[in-house]
Amino acid sequence: MSSESLSTEHAEWFRWSDELNRADYVFARYRIVTAQAVEVVALAMAREQSACTTTLPIGDLDLRAHTARVVSIDNHGPSDVRALPRYRLTTSVYADVAQAEQAHAYEVEIAYPIANLKPTASCLLNHCYGEIARLGFLDAAKLLSLDLPTSFEVQFPGPRLGASGFRAKVGAKDRPFFCRSTRPAVGLNNAQLLQVIEPVLRGGFDAIKDDELSEDIAPSRVEERYRGMAETRARLVAETGENKVLFANLIAEDQFEPIAACALRHGIDGVLVAPGLNGFGAIRRARELGFIVLAHNAGVDGLVRPLHVGISEAVWTQLCRLSGADLIMMPGEFGGGTAVRTANTAEAAVIDACIRPMSGHAAALPVLAGGKRPERLPIYQSIVGSDDYFLIIATAVDDHPEGLEVGARAFRQAATGA
Known part of the structure; x- marks a missing residue:
């Protein structure tokens, strides 16, 4: 997928709801730095790592069972960290979002539906981090933790001895x-x-x-x-x-x-x-x-x-x-x-x-x-x-x-x- 996901289209599809079952999701926690509006950035991360596109000229789509969901955002204050080079694509998507003068650090939690996942480490890492660091509006992006529900975790092989x-x-x-x-x-x-x-x-x-x-x-x-x-x-x-x-x-x-x-x-x-x-x-x-x-x-x-x-x-x-x-x-x-x-x-x-x-x-x-x-x-x-x-x-x-x-x-x- 491309790195031009600063879109708020169908935003509700990418936000956590208490009506959802936590046992159906893997929860990933990130530390990021950005000068963009963090609510939009977090939605972009969830979008990029799941459905990305939510409309196609083939009729109505309902992807809600397959979209990653932003669970929480914690502001850790101003940050001068610039571990990733910024870039902007020449698209209306990037142009529509204002950039602040001062970047901030945040911890963001995103839930990924097990419906999209297989019980392999490469699949898990691909979905929960794959192209996060590629996003041009992030100055830093570190995956800190993964929390798997038992029903999914038990499907992995684990150590033999x-x-x-x-x-x-x-x-x-x-x-x-x-x-x-x-x-x-x-x-x-x-x-x-x-x-x-x-x-x-x-x-x-x-x-x-x-x-x-x-x-x-x-x-x-x-x-x-x-x-x-x-x-x-x-x-x-x-x-x-x-x-x-x-x-x-x-x-x-x-x-x-x-x-x-x-x-x-x-x-x-x-x-x-x-x-x-x-x-x-x-x-x-x-x-x-x-x-x-x-x-x-x-x-x-x-x-x-x-x-x-x-x-x-x-x-x-x-x-x-x-x-x-x-x-x-x-x-x-x-x-x-x-x-x-x-x-x-x-x-x-x-x-x-x-x-x-x-x-x-x-x-x-x-x-x-x-x-x-x-x-x-x-x-x-x-x-x-x-x-x-x-x-x-x-x-x-x-x-x-x-x-x-x-x-x-x-x-x-x-x-x-x-």
Whole structure:
């Protein structure tokens, strides 16, 4: 649809009425900045993301069951934010609406009819945000939250194992999970990678995963890599008596199915996919194949990190969980600091999206990465609120003066107090 929707035609079709049933709608909350009359702008957002056109030369139309509805508008005062460039189309629609000298920030809630939606994350995001940021009369547009009715939410697949299922598979109790990525992600051959994997698993790590940059190219082709990982894992399970989990990289446009088949042949337990690159369908497909699914952040930070454009980290996490991710990467700054503290507002929102009741769907396991150290485990536990989290660690292990195995064991000792 076009970006020329500042029309008030059939305005009542796009406004909430108490006669409507809330169970028939998904409620989206936005933070926007505009210099236009906000009542008209909010109607334009609802119009653009649903019917758009309400009259055609083919007879009377009644689209009221399919129109998005403006529920509320809260004025947050003047704003100088200009995260999106303004433009005006040379149409009477734009010309009819006056622009104020001072822009204001608002929170706007819009209800989207389930009659228009399928239970997929891509459909939900397309309808609730798709072309919002394209509108030339918005200086900022951030999707903050999505509230789904149970009757719709329950139709999504959700995690196959989730946090409790993953813990049962690993067999660990009363501690977080530890994983090392196969770094350096490029340049090492498989023999060199195995020299890193073996001591880390022997030192007590629960998992090894491909890096998000790992490919099926020389000097590390997946057939040999996964065979070697599986053989090493089997040896270390027998030696330590502990279960170990392996993850393959499925961030692959042209080789998704062949790499998945190879991983299954060698008994690889899980995969990492990047819905920001692969699409949410990659989570669903990996789930269908029986993998533990780790939703990686590659390709999405440009959508979720900007303060005034895109979607919130909490919405992204919610969509990954609904799609079937068992483990979900947390924001890069998650868990920062050197003192024990509780979660800040942003951290609490993404943790809530992982673990809150969601129409019977299992809780997802938050994944923390980037500069994590053993002495800071109490910080991470306090922020998450439990030991149900998954740490991806490389530097703190690699830089240990006594080597990889001792570096890995330091995390296990910190977790158990031994």
